[in-house]
Amino acid sequence: MIYKVxxxxxxxxxxxRxxxxxxxxxxxxxKDVRIKLKDRNYNIEFIHPLDPAxxxxxxxxxxxxxxxx
Known part of the structure; x- marks a missing residue:
């Protein structure tokens, strides 16, 4: 699945904003998104899963x- 972070x-x-x-x-x-981006040290606001549309x-x-x- 693709997520928008x-x-x-x-x-x-x-x-x-x-x-x-x-x-x-x-x-x-x-959870996997957070693990993959952990080394970038970003302040993640929101992770949104993208449906097909x-x-x-x-x-x-x-x-x-x-x-x-």
Whole structure:
């Protein structure tokens, strides 16, 4: 399953919408996403599993790229 992860680059940074970034990652569960991103030291705000319709919508974006971890 593909997950969309919303995060702040600095772990101590207060979440502010304008500075929130996102990435896409493939994993079996939300727990696996957190394990895969643990070494990046991100302040993860939200992890959203993408259903097939939402995934197709996200693929239309020029910024869509699934991270390989």
């Amino acid at each position: 919303f995060y702040q680059e600095l772990p101590y940074e207060v979440p502010v 304008e500075r929130t970034k996102s990435l896409y990652i493939e994993a079996d569960a939300e 939402h995934l197709e919508y996200e693929k239309q974006s020029e910024h869509f790229a699934v991270e390989s971890v």
